[in-house]
Amino acid sequence: MSSNSSAFSGNVALVTGAGSGIGRAAARQLAERGAAHVVFADIDAQAAACAAKGYERASAVGLDVSDSTNVDDLVNSVVDDHGNLDVVVHAAGIDDPGAKHLLADAVQTGQPFELIGRLSDESWRRMLAVNLDGAFFLLRAAVRHMCAQKSGSVVLVGSSATFDAPVSHPHYSAAKAGVHALGQSVAKEVIAHDVRVNILAPGPTDTGMAQRTPEILKQAAPGSAVSRYATADEMAELALFLASQDAVNVVGGVLLANGGRFTA
Structure with missing residues (x-):
């Protein structure tokens, strides 16, 4: 996995x-x-600007x-x-x-x-508008340019929820399963133009989403006694591996990264 300061x-x-x-x-x-x-993009423009602060070759939108x-x-x-777009x-x-809290109450x-x-x-x-439509819109816009320039790499962040389908999130699981299928189908198409599309499927990760998960659900999660929550940096490392030339032979791959809670 690339970790040197010139990998990109x-x-x-x-x-x-x-x-x-993970995005930050x-x-x-x-x-x-x-x-x-690097363009730091987020629906919260102020948060994007804070994340990009201190980086000279960056902008926030x-x-x-x-x-x-x-x-x-x-x-x-x-x-x-900038003339091109190489990594997304x-x-x-x-x-x-709200669904998580309903489950916590039931437990x-x-x-x-x-x-x-x-x-x-x-x-x-x-849920579908942001998680599935958003992936489609971004992927479509990116590969238009990447296919024209005959190079590029896209990593979509999916979820391990597409495999274990947690009871509290049928809409989330469905949307992320769509992201996986979308990415894999498009990957087969655009590799002819030397454009790679892959999917990262994180398990529980210490992000804002995890902080909104009731503690009783964290304790009841399968494997929680032996598997800690991953850090955002650890997941980002995997995303950048998929985006890098180290993964040049990985096309339409789904990288499940859930700390051994289950295998697919």
Whole structure:
């Protein structure tokens, strides 16, 4: 796995969800490993700016990945400003804290957990809009340019939830499963243009999402007695491995990184 300071020398990179968590860690690591320019993009423009602070070859922008025009405009502007786009790490995403708290209440009271019957259209659509539509919009915009330049690497951040399908997050699991299938299908298409697409499937990771998980659920998680939560930096290392030339033969891969909680 590349860890040297020049692994991405000369590359122009775009990272979504760069205001926090895995996205923030990935964007910073790209900047520290020689990237010519890193765009820190996040729906929270202020958080993106804070994450990019101190890096000379970086900029920060607000980005709503569920807005296809917003995504297209940003990707086009990156190429216009820098001439190319070499690396994309798509880490933007949301979960459903309310569903987690409903499950925590059921665990505490010993009652059966009930979610699907009360899951609203709005919650379902929002989850897919950000997690699945956003991945499609970003991937589509990126590969347009990468295929034209005959090079590039995209890493989509999926989830181990696509494999174990946790009871509290059917909408999240469905959206992330879509991300995995989307990435794998597109990978087979664009490799003809020397563009690689891969997917990172993190398990429990110490990010803002994890901090919103009730403690009783963390304690009850399978393998929690032996598997700690990963750090955002550890997940970012794996994302950058997939983006790097070290993974040149990895195309349409799904890297499950869950600390041994289960295997797929």
